[in-house]
Amino acid sequence: MQSGFTLFVMCISIYFASSATAEEQLWTFDNNATDWIPANGTWEVEEGVYKQTTRWGEAQKALVDGMEWTDHTLEAKVRVDDGHWGGIVFRAQNEFEYYVYLICPKENKSELWRHRRSTAFKDGFEARDEIEHDIEPIGLTIIRNEWYTLRVVVEGSRFAVAINGIEQGVFFDNTYSVGKVGVWTWDTQASFDDVSVKGDTVPLTEIKPQGKLAVSWAALKRK
Numbered sequence: 001m002q003s004g005f006t007l008f009v010m011c012i013s014i015y016f017a018s019s020a021t022a023e024e025q026l027w028t029f030d031n032n033a034t035d036w037i038p039a040n041g042t043w044e045v046e047e048g049v050y051k052q053t054t055r056w057g058e059a060q061k062a063l064v065d066g067m068e069w070t071d072h073t074l075e076a077k078v079r080v081d082d083g084h085w086g087g088i089v090f091r092a093q094n095e096f097e098y099y100v101y102l103i104c105p106k107e108n109k110s111e112l113w114r115h116r117r118s119t120a121f122k123d124g125f126e127a128r129d130e131i132e133h134d135i136e137p138i139g140l141t142i143i144r145n146e147w148y149t150l151r152v153v154v155e156g157s158r159f160a161v162a163i164n165g166i167e168q169g170v171f172f173d174n175t176y177s178v179g180k181v182g183v184w185t186w187d188t189q190a191s192f193d194d195v196s197v198k199g200d201t202v203p204l205t206e207i208k209p210q211g212k213l214a215v216s217w218a219a220l221k222r223k
Contacts (some may be wrong), residue, residue, distance in 0.1 A: 023067070024198040038062040039095035041185065050192045052185045055082055059115065061100075063092050063182035064197075070178045072199025075151040076192055080105050080144050083188025087111075088150050088195075091179035096127070099176065100184050101152050101161050105144045110135045112161060112171055131159075131171050139166040147193075154199070178202055 027033070029050045041060030042053045052060050080086045080103065087102025096117045103110050111133045118127030140163060142148065153160040157174035160167060183192045
């Protein structure tokens with residue numbers, strides 16, 4: 001017969017083993033963006049599209065609240081309306097520490113950066129390291145006012161990036177192993193739609209042995 005302590009340990013182990021689960025989420029922004037938390041910039045939903053409407057401003061981003069992701073696939077439609085840089089954020093620790101994969105119509109290329117905190121900059125927005133800033137497009141031309149589907153497949157320290165289903169490169173970095181997802185611009189007005197993420201999640205809510213984890217996805221809309 002197992003002791004009460006052994007059973008308790010078994011229950012806790014089972015709980016934590018199940019706390020990292022496979023999830024799939026989709027946001028079409030048909031009505032609102034309730035689960036999205038802007039860090040800076042001016043964000044609004046207009047005709048089923050999530051938009052950042054401030055032309056000037058550094059590292060303007062909005063992150064999904066309530067869940068962090070380890071290995072996952074993040075995909076989103078991105079359109080640069082005015083300016084130069086727009087993309088998707090993954091493994092965000094906070095508004096200063098994250099990875100971003102972006103397109104740059106001005107120079108017909110895509111880029112992958114790691115942003116980080118720095119004592120040299122008070123707000124932290126300009127503290128970043130290049131993973132690859134000059135990814136020449138394969139099988140397409142990147143221009144303004146055109147929708148592109150950006151995808152990042154994240155597996156451990158391996159990041160495979162793609163545009164419109166065409167792989168653009170594979171890169172490696174092990175600085176951040178888990179984090180939030182989001183969308184991003186730099187000195188750019190841009191539009192985002194059909195953001196989807198699928199993979200392993202880590203809930204950010206407190207442990208409640210009885211009942212359900214209190215994770216709210218009010219803005220989730222599935223087609």
